[in-house]
Structure formats: C-alpha cells, structure tokens
Amino acid sequence: MAVKTPRISLAGSGALLLDGAQGAFDDATQELVWAVANAALAFEGVCETVPGMNNLLVLFDPLTTNAQIISEQLNSLWAGTDAHTVTGTHHTIPVSYGGARGEDLAGWAAHCGMPVDDIVRRHAAATYTVAAIGAMPGFPYLSGLEPRLAWARRSSPRLKVAEGAVIIGGAQAGIMPMTAPSGWHIVGHTDVKLFDVQAELPVLLRPGDKIRFTIAGIEG
Template sequence: MAAKAPRISLAGSCALLLDGAQGTFSDATQELVWAVANAALTLEGVREAVPGMNNLLVLFDPLATDAHRISEQLKSLWAGVDAHTVAGTHHTIPVSYGGARGEDLAGWAAHCGMSVDETVRRHAAATYTVAAIGAMPGFPYLSGLDPRLAWARRGTPRLKVAEGAVIIGGAQAGIMPMTAPSGWHIIGHTDVKLFKAEAELPVLLGPGDKIRFTIAGMEA
C-alpha cells in the first residue's frame, strides 16, 4: 500500500520540511523517512537531510536548485523508495530509578495506575529505537515506549534537567545528553554519556540504534 503523500512546506529560504505524520507516531513512516533522507542526499543541491519524528528537514543550496524542484523530487522519492530499517548499533543503558535524580517516578506510577516496581519493570522490558536525534546535541527521541506508560509533558518545563536524566514525554522516552530545560518527566538517571564535544564522534546514538534499559538500582 502506497504511503499517503506528505505535506511539504518551506522552512526558511533554503530548506523544506517534509511531514509524513499520519496522526500518532508510526515506526513504518519513520523507516520511510530514513530511506528518503538517504536518497535525498544524492539530489543535486541538497546539503543535508535531517530526520525528525515522522518528518524530514532538507537543506539545499539555492544557487544549485530551488524549492519547487526539491519539493517535486521529494514527493517522487516518498512514493518510490523502499522503506527500510537502519542497521543501527545496540546499546544497553543502566538506569538508577527514582530518588533525587528520578523525582517524578512515584507520580508517573500513580498516573499509570501501577506500582512503582511495575512501571519500572515495563520501562526496562521494552526495546527502544532511536527515531531521531534533535532538540539538543545527542538527544534521542525514542520510540517503543509501552503505551500504558505514556504521560503528557509537564505544563511548565523545568529550567534545569540534569545530564543523564532518563525521561518520559508523551508517548516517547528519552535521555538528557546535557543539562538543559525540559518539560519531560524525570524517572531516573544514567551515567552513560551521550554527548562528548571533544570526541572524534561526539554523539553516541544515531537514528536506527536500539536501546535496552537495565535496572541498576531503585532509590527511595
């Protein structure tokens, strides 16, 4: 079955945003986003293709091409490329749940109507996929969260969420690669570093990578 045509709009003078979302997040749509991103890099004038959550930002050189041409090419790619999974790296990330560095754990469990132990068990039982990297260097948007664990983002973001915070935002999971503001709920902490500016490869995770969380401890 052919994918529904995406919405394509200008994102400044030298970029287009392709939005393939059909309501709730779709892993199948994300695989198509990855495939189109790879193919778009072969188009004349395209400088960069950045996957988002069921969308794609394409930056182009206006001296080599134009928005209309790129838009038509993206539509053709969307209809014609074969969606495929990315052969990403598998990561195991230990998490200390609760305590001062997981302050929303009890509230999250209550929201889900489960015990703390059950919510933690379900969170650690899933296999997550890095759908996209964005918001800040190295931040992974993770699909695969058990729908029963979803929790809408906070009405008022915190101004300082620590590096390593393991977080929940709506139907997505995430990990803070640096200390920064966030409206996501904090359920635990990991010492795994996702971003090292001085490293040859500064970002640990990439689209298509798989993540399993392990329970390193539970803090009161």
C-alpha cells in the same frame, strides 16, 4: 500498506519540511524517513537532510535549485522508495530509577495506575529505537515506549534537567545528553555519556540504534 502523500512546506528560503505521518507516530513511516533522507542527499543543490519524528528537514542551496524542484523530487522519492530498517548499534543502558535524580517516578506510577516496581519493570522490558537525534546535541527521541506508560509533557518546563536524566515525554522516552531545560518527566538517571565534544565521535547514538534499559536500582 499504502503510503500517505507527505505534506511538504517551506522552512525558510533554503529548506523544506516533509511531514510523513501527519498524525500519530508510526515506525514504518520513520523507516521511510531514514531511507528518503539518505537518498535525497544525491539531489543537486541539497546540502543536508535532518530526520525528525516522522518528518524530514531538507536544506538546499537556493542559488543551485529551488523549492518546487526539491518538493517534486521528494514526492517522487517518497512514493518510490522502499523503506528499510537501518542496521543500528545495540546499546544497554543501566538506569537508577527514582530518588533525587528520578523525582517524577512516583507521580508517573500514580498517573499510570501502577506500583512503582511494575512501571519500572515495564519501562526496562521494552526495546527502544532511536527515531531521531535533535533538540540538542546527542538527544535521542526514542520510540517503543509501552502505550500504557505514556505521560503528557509538563505544562511548565523545568529550567534545569541534569545530564543523564532518563525522561518521559508523551509517548516517547529520552535521555538528557547535557544539562538543559526540559518539559519531560524525570524517572531515573544513567551515567552513560551520550555527548562528548572531545570524543572522535561526539554523539553516542544514531537513528536506527536500539536501546535496552537495565535496572541498576529503584528508590522511592
């Protein structure tokens, strides 16, 4: 499959943003993002690479190199790098669906035109990939949601969504690693801790990890 030429734009005096898909999310493009993120760390002056959803933020030292050089290197790398699947860790995460900690479950089922039990079964049947970590420490953007289960984000974000909330935002699934504002819909809750600042490895999930949800219970 031909690789699209990425769109690369400035993101400040010492950063470039590479947009690989320029449209709907694509798993193959995400694998290329991971590969380019790793390879670009070898460029002179590059300080850090941060994979996003089909995009890549590259931070560099403007005293060592410049945006034009990095942009040319990224274009060459994008065209000449073989995408590869990151060998990630497999995680099983139990979810209690609905109830006071999954308040949007019934609305989600109605939006999708399915019974609650059916939508829960479909959500738990998928294998999700951690495409990127961002928004807040440890927050996983999960690809793999069945298209029929997609639900556009809320027009008015909630100011407080609890740690452990299992959520849906557009065509993506996610889990809240801490209590914070969010415009995603809350469909359940897990007690699995995704971020622990005291731990040796504070963030549980990494890009390329696989997740399966199991049904711990359904309420409402």
